[in-house]
Amino acid sequence: MNNFEFFNPVKVIFGKDQLGKLSAQIPANKRVLMIYGGGSILKNGVHAAIINSLKDYTVLEFNGIEPNPKFETAMKVVEMIKAKKIDFLLAVGGGSVIDATKFIAAAAMYSDGDPWDILAKRKRVKAALPFGAVLTLPATGSEMNNGAVITREATHEKLSFMSPLTFPLFSFLLPDAAATLPQRQVANGVVDAFMHVMEQYMTFPANAPLQDRFAESILQTLVEEGPKAYANPANYEAMSNLMWSATMALNGLIGCGVPQDWAVHMIGHELTAQFGIDHARTLAIIAPSHYAYNLESKKEKLAQFGQRVWGITEGTLEEKATAAIKQTVEFFHSLDVDTKLSDYTDAYKGTAQKISTRFTERGWAGLGEHQSLTPSDVEKIVEMSY
Amino acid sequence: MNNFEFFNPVKVIFGKDQLGKLSAQIPANKRVLMIYGGGSILKNGVHAAIINSLKDYTVLEFNGIEPNPKFETAMKVVEMIKAKKIDFLLAVGGGSVIDATKFIAAAAMYSDGDPWDILAKRKRVKAALPFGAVLTLPATGSEMNNGAVITREATHEKLSFMSPLTFPLFSFLLPDAAATLPQRQVANGVVDAFMHVMEQYMTFPANAPLQDRFAESILQTLVEEGPKAYANPANYEAMSNLMWSATMALNGLIGCGVPQDWAVHMIGHELTAQFGIDHARTLAIIAPSHYAYNLESKKEKLAQFGQRVWGITEGTLEEKATAAIKQTVEFFHSLDVDTKLSDYTDAYKGTAQKISTRFTERGWAGLGEHQSLTPSDVEKIVEMSY
Structure with a gap:
């Protein structure tokens, strides 16, 4: 066996009817941005359960993260975060949404120039917004790691990064939300x-x-x-x-x-x-x-x-x-x-x-x-x- | 499968010649108390490697945690911590030393009366000193969990507690330190x-x-x-x-x-x-x-x-x-x-x-x-x- 280091601070909350615990995971008075994809969470009850649990928070929404999440889309979310003074992110969906949220969390706090450099020049992430995840699709493992893959549409580049600062604070794993998947x-x-x-x-x-x-x-x-x-x-x-x-x-x-x-x-x-x-x-x-x-x-x-x-x-x-x-x-x-x-x-x-x-x-x-x-x-x- | 929650923030550093990384795990200016057992670490090089890595810290030592660690011994360490203004603990040894250190970390910050109540009355731990571990003996798993078992000599009671505040911040796992075990x-x-x-x-x-x-x-x-x-x-x-x-x-x-x-x-x-x-x-x-x-x-x-x-x-x-x-x-x-x-x-x-x-x-x-x-x-x- 080789020498190694292992560190994984993600709190996993797994199962049925768990979203009532969501508000207990997010510090009080946070302005939360819910980030999601195509809108299946509007049909399967997940969106409603989140809104219900976070009724004491200011919650804004960004709907439109695509599969193979795009740098260009992520940067739109970063603009929104700055304009709306968001200080907590909640990724809701599969690996694409969680990957995008990791990059958004880092890009929103990046002060050394173009956030694209985090991917292209492997610039170190020195700060990131705190975020959690609600997983509705089993696949990538992004819900319990600190890595993300982002695609730049303009150049067809697909690049990855990871940082000790981009672990989700928590991840809800909801097998029943996957019941309606194609x-x-x-x-x-x-x-x-x-x-x-x-x-x-x-x-x-x-x-x-x-x-x-x-x-x-x-x-x-x-x-x-x-x-x-x-x-x-x-x-x-x-x-x-x-x-x-x-x-x-x-x-x-x-x-x-x-x-x-x-x-x-x-x-x-x-x-x-x-x-x-x-x-x-x-x-x-x-x-x-x-x-x-x-x-x-x-x-x-x-x-x-x-x-x-x-x-x-x-x-x-x-x-x-x-x-x-x-x-x-x-x-x-x-x-x-x-x-x-x-x-x-x-x-x-x-x-x-x-x-x-x-x-x-x-x-x-x-x-x-x-x-x-x-x-x-x-x-x-x-x-x-x- | 039943619903569950899983959370384990312990950073594991595993292998040979790893103790040079120890100082990087402990915040600067901490007054460190090294807590250990019978003294085998004085013979197998672990003590020397720790002292060498922590040469920029104030390091005090308590040698004498016994197998089935005792409440009475732990409370002696708590007195020493208060007298010497210790603010970081380092457990070095096997499960007994790490268990004792968890209890000591909680007892040193306990302000609701007798720390024995943490064990006997399951009183909640509201604060604990930060601590890390250096494992030299594979057995109990205490190096990567938040539980401890403590024995009160006076009454022959063996009781346990756990708290989200008593995970080690880090654990070095040293298989070669176990080479000289009986x-x-x-x-x-x-x-x-x-x-x-x-x-x-x-x-x-x-x-x-x-x-x-x-x-x-x-x-x-x-x-x-x-x-x-x-x-x-x-x-x-x-x-x-x-x-x-x-x-x-x-x-x-x-x-x-x-x-x-x-x-x-x-x-x-x-x-x-x-x-x-x-x-x-x-x-x-x-x-x-x-x-x-x-x-x-x-x-x-x-x-x-x-x-x-x-x-x-x-x-x-x-x-x-x-x-x-x-x-x-x-x-x-x-x-x-x-x-x-x-x-x-x-x-x-x-x-x-x-x-x-x-x-x-x-x-x-x-x-x-x-x-x-x-x-x-x-x-x-x-x-x-x-």
Whole structure:
């Protein structure tokens, strides 16, 4: 096991009929801005329950955070915060809304120039508005971490940041608010959480058996409960188990003291930027090729994953590893998530070279847990994904 | 899954050569009291590394916290804190030292009368001195929770408290500081951590598959790594895995949204009070009888535990459950931990009735996850443990 630090101060409040506790989490006299997305919270009762709990606060609203939240939209919210003297933010929705709120919290207090530099130049966040979250969609884990991904529409750049100051103070996790989700979004959530685990797990043995087993625990639970939640988002028990699994997949715990990969995410982001493919689906496209291409360096963990998650006990290490990739693909297919770029676009030719060129231009050599993947390797992986 | 809240703000810093980061965790100009136990930290380099890191602070020391830390000793430290105007505490050692420091932190700021009331009358802690911990012994999990158990020597009472104000600000987890531990203490640590998991897991199915698997992950890792650390406490990798498992066993995570038992601890504390038997060993004495006595209500989880932790696949539910208890006893024996009260004392007769009477006098009816165990049930369980 490697040395590590772990810190996660987010207070989680999980379950049914919990929003009555919301006002107790926010200091008195705060001017609260509720930030949300497309307005599903107006239909599922969440909006009303929040307004009811916060009846002693001044509450303003910003409705209109989009999927793959935009820098441009976030900056509109920052203007509103300054004009209306807001001093507490409440993100209500899924990972996009929470990610946007993290960036807004930091940008509203940024005094060293253009807040875009937090993303583009990795400028340190020295202050941020306090904020909480109400999660209605299991997927990204943003509700219990301090990271965010923001897209600049003007330049098609998708960049991330994290700061010790951008943990939510609290997150309400509401499985019943996910009951009315479109199935497609549930499938995306299962795949997103699954791949968050894989990025921290599918590397090489590092003598960290507890972290391995925690990762496998989440994967097994996603395999077991994900399809139930997909088949019926109103299945409260299945949605609860999916939601808690997605939160645990990216709150820092399973990554303690182990090597991490994240190449699938870095490549996948390019497919979203270029084709607008849902984030989770880009991961489902890239992951199988990435693991197959890097079979030699990942085969021990792939075989362990095959054995413990998929029950594959027969064959050589390589055979188990290959069978594990195949099972993963079949799992994604069972959620109606396609795993080839050509399933999503006819204009896929040239994509591999385009991404490889972008990575070269940005100096992004050395991807993966061994920092060994070159832009040329990335090109081959994307080609395998056509 | 039941509704739950989870909050754990402890910053963990884990591994080798980490104590150079200590000064960065403590605000400048603090007057620090280092609180420790028998003095092993003077031999293993931990004391010197702390003094070196804190060379810009005023550091005083209290050496003499005992196992099963005493209220009387804690109050001596409180006097010293007031006399020397201490405003930061640093617990260095195992769970006893950290538990004592939690109580001292609260007692030093207690202004509503006798601090004993925090334990005896469950008075709320309204303020506590800030403190951090340096863990040198894997066992209790106190390094990453807000609970403490304190014994009053005068009355042989062993009582607990917890408060949102008594989380350590930070905990250094140092597996190499445990390299020189007596084997007996390592065995106690493995059993203690194992039983912390069991108290939160060995109940009835609650449709919380991730929590179940996390619990089983810790148990499996303790079964695998515990004997290696016991055989050779200087095995850094094994001790690391044991230490992280013990921390995760009682930081609130696996108890989220599931029923909990804790009857074994409540009965075990009486054996420590009466015979001075090591805490972990009292759990090893009581647990097998407790599970056998409550086989009917716990058989589903016992069989699941048998299958997933011990690989028991044959037999009826009852047979698997019984075999799982037997395997657990054999595991404790493999660590040279005896599991019958008569292994520890010849004066065991009458103990069951004495404990049952005590529970009756205290009004402790309704133990266990169903709040159904009566003092008479407790008597039978203790008798089975002779």
